[in-house]
Amino acid sequence: MDTLLSGQLLFAALVSGSLYALVALGLNLVYGTLRLLNIAHGDLVMIGAYTAFWLFTLFAIPPLVSLVIAAALCALLGWAVYAGLFRRMLAKPDLAKRVEANSLILFYGISVILQNLAALAFTSSSRGYQYLDTVLTWQGVSMTGNRLLSLGVATTVCFGTLLFLRFHLFGWGLRAVIQRREAAQVVGVNMNRIQLATICGGFAVAGIAGVLVSMTEQITPFMGFPFTIVAFVVIIIGGLGNIGAGILAGFCLGLVETYGIALTSPGYRSILIYGLFVAVLLIRPEGIFTKAVRS
Amino acid sequence: MKNVSITLGLALAALGVAAPFTGSPYLMGIVFQLAMWIALAQSWSMLSATTGYLSLGHAVFYGVGAYVCVLLTGLIPFEFALIAAAAAAALFAALVGMPVLRVRGPYFVILTYGLSELVRHIVMRIESALGSFGRMLFDVPPIEVLLWWMVGLATLATLGAFVIRHSRFGAGLAAIREDEVAAETVGVPVARLKLLAFIASAAIPGAVGGLALLRTSYFEPAQAFDPVISFTIVTMALVGGTETVRGPILGALGFTLLSEFLWSSLPQLYMIVLGLTLITFILFVPRGLSGLVDSIKGAR
Numbered sequence: 001m002d003t004l005l006s007g008q009l010l011f012a013a014l015v016s017g018s019l020y021a022l023v024a025l026g027l028n029l030v031y032g033t034l035r036l037l038n039i040a041h042g043d044l045v046m047i048g049a050y051t052a053f054w055l056f057t058l059f060a061i062p063p064l065v066s067l068v069i070a071a072a073l074c075a076l077l078g079w080a081v082y083a084g085l086f087r088r089m090l091a092k093p094d095l096a097k098r099v100e101a102n103s104l105i106l107f108y109g110i111s112v113i114l115q116n117l118a119a120l121a122f123t124s125s126s127r128g129y130q131y132l133d134t135v136l137t138w139q140g141v142s143m144t145g146n147r148l149l150s151l152g153v154a155t156t157v158c159f160g161t162l163l164f165l166r167f168h169l170f171g172w173g174l175r176a177v178i179q180r181r182e183a184a185q186v187v188g189v190n191m192n193r194i195q196l197a198t199i200c201g202g203f204a205v206a207g208i209a210g211v212l213v214s215m216t217e218q219i220t221p222f223m224g225f226p227f228t229i230v231a232f233v234v235i236i237i238g239g240l241g242n243i244g245a246g247i248l249a250g251f252c253l254g255l256v257e258t259y260g261i262a263l264t265s266p267g268y269r270s271i272l273i274y275g276l277f278v279a280v281l282l283i284r285p286e287g288i289f290t291k292a293v294r295s
Numbered sequence: 296m297k298n299v300s301i302t303l304g305l306a307l308a309a310l311g312v313a314a315p316f317t318g319s320p321y322l323m324g325i326v327f328q329l330a331m332w333i334a335l336a337q338s339w340s341m342l343s344a345t346t347g348y349l350s351l352g353h354a355v356f357y358g359v360g361a362y363v364c365v366l367l368t369g370l371i372p373f374e375f376a377l378i379a380a381a382a383a384a385a386l387f388a389a390l391v392g393m394p395v396l397r398v399r400g401p402y403f404v405i406l407t408y409g410l411s412e413l414v415r416h417i418v419m420r421i422e423s424a425l426g427s428f429g430r431m432l433f434d435v436p437p438i439e440v441l442l443w444w445m446v447g448l449a450t451l452a453t454l455g456a457f458v459i460r461h462s463r464f465g466a467g468l469a470a471i472r473e474d475e476v477a478a479e480t481v482g483v484p485v486a487r488l489k490l491l492a493f494i495a496s497a498a499i500p501g502a503v504g505g506l507a508l509l510r511t512s513y514f515e516p517a518q519a520f521d522p523v524i525s526f527t528i529v530t531m532a533l534v535g536g537t538e539t540v541r542g543p544i545l546g547a548l549g550f551t552l553l554s555e556f557l558w559s560s561l562p563q564l565y566m567i568v569l570g571l572t573l574i575t576f577i578l579f580v581p582r583g584l585s586g587l588v589d590s591i592k593g594a595r
Contacts, residue, residue, distance in 0.1 A: 037401050037405070039405070095578070098577065098578075098581050099577070099578070101347070102349070102533075102577045103401065104349075104351075104401045104404040104405065105349060105351070105404065105529060105533065105573065105577065106573075106574060106577050106578075108351065108526065108573075109530075109569075109570040109571070109573040109574045109577075110570065110574065111570075112526065112566050112567070112569065112570040113566075113567050113570035113571060113574075115566075116563040116564075116566040116567045116570070117563075117567060119563045120563045120564065120567070229409065229412075232405060267420055267423065268420070270412075270416040271413065271416045271417055271420060274409055274412050274413035274416060275413055277409045277413075278406065278409050278410050278413050281398055281402055281405070281406045281409065282394045282395070282397075282398070282406070
């Protein structure tokens with residue numbers, strides 16, 4: 001019981017919760033504005049993680065700097081997807097219909113390609129590096145610098161995005177597109193600009209999350225898929241396209257996961273996550289579906 | 296065109312029956328793989344091609360079949376174990392089908408994937424709690440017998456897919472694909488048809504999983520429920536073409552040959568080619584290899 005009430009466990013829950021919130025934020029933004037369930041989202045986390053790993057081991061560039069580079073790299077990928085696929089879909093309605101029906105399989109294909117390209121280039125062995133891993137103790141809670149940094153960056157990006165959406169004119173437009181895309185267009189919101197900016201931004205956030213993961217955990221080319229699943233759980237709990245609730249749900253999942261594992265054993269982590277995932281989809285299919293159909 | 300398809304089917308079946316007489320283990324291995332993927336892709340098409348409910352979790356039926364088979368091997372003759380494997384997979388589909396089939400579109404795709412992964416992790420947990428890290432099988436039937444069984448399953452799946460498509464049942468499923476709400480309004484028993492199609496598409500993969508297990512004579516949950524199986528099935532069926540019965544056969548044929556060339560030497564490259572082919576076909580060749588064959592014939 002003592003361990004359950006300790007600050008140690010709470011800290012662990014907050015660190016993973018903030019990371020889940022961050023990964024889910026990108027997925028949610030992309031879904032909200034483009035109606036695209038990007039199943040390759042976790043692989044962007046993987047790309048961010050490898051970017052940080054190589055920059056650190058080869059050039060001793062600290063992860064805080066890699067954050068910017070990884071974000072830029074993933075944003076570039078977002079631009080490529082938008083230019084390569086969505087421009088074409090806008091031009092050809094029959095292509096658009098086909099892609100929508102198979103979008104998930106399509107992105108699963110992209111995901112498989114990214115994973116195996118990474119495995120070819122970097123081998124499948126897991127890698128890691130040591131950065132800020134000295135233990136600091138505060139009020140009886142021991143924490144490593146990298147975890148503290150991860151918590152700080154993830155929380156800052158999440159809440160920064162929320163503030164941007166609330167107070168910046170562009171953020172207003174973005175929220176308008178999420179809520180009523182036709183109405184937003186009628187009142188003069190530039191859909192193309194918003195969609196392009198969101199896909200770049202959403203991908204960039206995933207890259208940032210990847211850099212944070214690489215500081216504390218071993219990375220592999222196949223690390224991404226569990227993150228995709230986690231992000232799906234989070235945004236379905238929080239409500240698709242509902243950015244603020246999604247961030248809250250991310251922290252909640254961190255709490256549930258950490259305390260769930262503390263009560264059972266680490267071997268149950270995957271069962272817990274996938275169980276939640278299946279349960280959430282089964283319990284709320286109508287609610288989820290009505291939103292999907294309105295698009 | 297119909298004659299060509301029937302000839303192709305008969306030729307493949309004859310190849311399967313005749314392969315053991317060549318005495319070449321290599322040839323038998325390839326034909327076994329080919330028959331396995333045809334059986335799986337055809338079974339998948341019974342639900343997913345007819346109704347448009349794309350399942351990305353068919354590995355779960357394969358895995359359940361393999362698991363049941365490994366538990367029963369030694370207790371009862373392998374023929375009965377295979378039938379039990381098919382029955383277990385069908386039963387599993389019947390149990391989860393009702394809630395799962397209420398979920399539509401992309402959510403159905405990720406739900407089936409998630410369900411398959413959930414079962415995989417549960418079985419891994421059970422096995423490690425039992426202290427077993429992979430089970431070896433002894434006294435498995437010879438490859439010839441397994442091959443004939445697999446060819447039988449592939450034939451059964453193909454005939455099943457054909458019968459379903461050309462029956463009243465199949466017409467109902469097609470109505471669900473076109474417009475589920477409208478189908479329900481005019482009196483198609485939507486929920487029942489979907490459930491039956493789900494069960495039908497699960498049974499044969501269960502037996503296939505059991506056979507594949509007997510072939511490798513080694514059970515490991517992470518492999519038996521490998522999501523790559525689900526992904527390969529979907530890719531083969533979509534690339535082959537979902538509009539016809541011959542589509543999944545063409546897809547399975549193409550990828551089995553490709554994997555012979557690439558899988559053993561460059562598995563990652565094989566997966567990349569799989570992904571690229573899938574994307575290309577979804578974007579540019581929606582009717583698959585089967586449609587390509589038609590258009591070449593039409594142009595002539």
